[in-house]
Amino acid sequence: MRFLNLFFALLLTLTLISCSKKTQNLGGSKNPLINGAGATFPFPIYSKWFYEYHKINPDAKINYQSIGSGGGVRQITEGTVDFGASDMPLSDKEIEKANKNNNNSIMNIPTVIGSVVITYNLPGIDKNINLSQKAIVDIYLGKIKKWNDEEIKKNNPGIDFPDKDILVCYRTDGSGTTFVFTDFLGKASREWKDGPGVAKDVRFPVGQGAKGNEGVTGIVKQIEYSVGYVEYVYAVQNKLNYANVQNPNNEFITPSLESLTLAADFSVAEMPEDLRQSITNANGQGAYPISSYTYLLIYIEQRNARKGKILKEFLKWSMKEGQVYAKNLGYAPLPESVIQKNLVKIDLINYSTN
Numbered sequence: 587m588r589f590l591n592l593f594f595a596l597l598l599t600l601t602l603i604s605c606s607k608k609t610q611n612l613g614g615s616k617n618p619l620i621n622g623a624g625a626t627f628p629f630p631i632y633s634k635w636f637y638e639y640h641k642i643n644p645d646a647k648i649n650y651q652s653i654g655s656g657g658g659v660r661q662i663t664e665g666t667v668d669f670g671a672s673d674m675p676l677s678d679k680e681i682e683k684a685n686k687n688n689n690n691s692i693m694n695i696p697t698v699i700g701s702v703v704i705t706y707n708l709p710g711i712d713k714n715i716n717l718s719q720k721a722i723v724d725i726y727l728g729k730i731k732k733w734n735d736e737e738i739k740k741n742n743p744g745i746d747f748p749d750k751d752i753l754v755c756y757r758t759d760g761s762g763t764t765f766v767f768t769d770f771l772g773k774a775s776r777e778w779k780d781g782p783g784v785a786k787d788v789r790f791p792v793g794q795g796a797k798g799n800e801g802v803t804g805i806v807k808q809i810e811y812s813v814g815y816v817e818y819v820y821a822v823q824n825k826l827n828y829a830n831v832q833n834p835n836n837e838f839i840t841p842s843l844e845s846l847t848l849a850a851d852f853s854v855a856e857m858p859e860d861l862r863q864s865i866t867n868a869n870g871q872g873a874y875p876i877s878s879y880t881y882l883l884i885y886i887e888q889r890n891a892r893k894g895k896i897l898k899e900f901l902k903w904s905m906k907e908g909q910v911y912a913k914n915l916g917y918a919p920l921p922e923s924v925i926q927k928n929l930v931k932i933d934l935i936n937y938s939t940n
Contacts, residue, residue, distance in 0.1 A: 656760020
């Protein structure tokens with residue numbers, strides 16, 4: 587009997603040690619909070635996704651701070667969040683920095699397709715106007731100063747443009763929206779590419795700055811004869827007018843779920859293995875030229891197994907069931923071919939429970 591008591595005591599001790607180790611490897615807390623930060627543009631869809639996925643998996647508690655793509659990139663490269671979000675993929679330099687800081691690799695997962703629109707406040711003009719690529723570039727270079735400039739008038743017969751100065755508005759924070767917009771400008775104009783350049787934070791030659799999509803939206807909404815670039819969702823939500831933009835086929839395309847999807851469809855064949863791809867100025871009929879993927883930035887090696895397991899399962903869900911929520915919120919869902927590429931990448935996410 588004494589031997590049996592000692593045996594069961596030893597067995598209980600080993601069991602408790604084993605459970606303790608598993609608890610430590612799984613991150614301690616039963617339901618750890620997963621923290622992310624980044625782009626403002628996907629905040630509505632990500633909020634919806636986190637809410638809906640929590641219904642399916644109550645252990646999935648995901649907190650997301652909408653601080654802009656620049657902030658999201660900075661925090662993921664410095665290792666202060668569990669995931670980041672950005673409207674542009676990480677650059678080679680940013681990936682190298684993240685690897686050095688965290689001894690970890692980061693993957694770029696495109697989640698939905700969005701667009702940047704040219705929004706404006708023109709009293710008495712409530713229809714979508716047509717803007718050529720040259721007009722948009724020259725407005726932001728400060729070469730076109732008035733609304734009744736010939737480059738604007740010639741593509742809008744029947745519209746009486748006012749002899750008023752154009753107030754140009756741009757983002758002041760490190761912004762994926764700015765990256766997408768300047769990427770388009772750089773493809774449209776060598777002068778822009780070699781001048782102000784393509785980046786998430788550039789020195790605009792003219793205009794008034796504001797922080798976030800919300801800030802630019804606020805200025806355009808309040809100040810007559812202003813123009814700005816914002817994410818499509820923000821223009822729609824605030825009932826702002828936005829332009830039909832000329833694409834490489836010389837079509838003036840209205841931003842829509844269909845024209846965004848076409849931009850992705852025409853670019854899928856050229857998508858690189860790491861999924862980092864610009865789809866601005868896609869060369870296809872009907873494609874809206876200022877379209878872009880938005881990305882989640884994910885560590886390949888998850889240091890907290892509980893968080894890693896939840897995040898990996900959530901990402902798979904977002905690629906399947908989650909895509910159905912995109913259209914109602916103003917985003918275009920991913921083409922099936924991109925979803926399949928994403929799922930291959932998501933399978934590489936590693937977490938250990940041993």
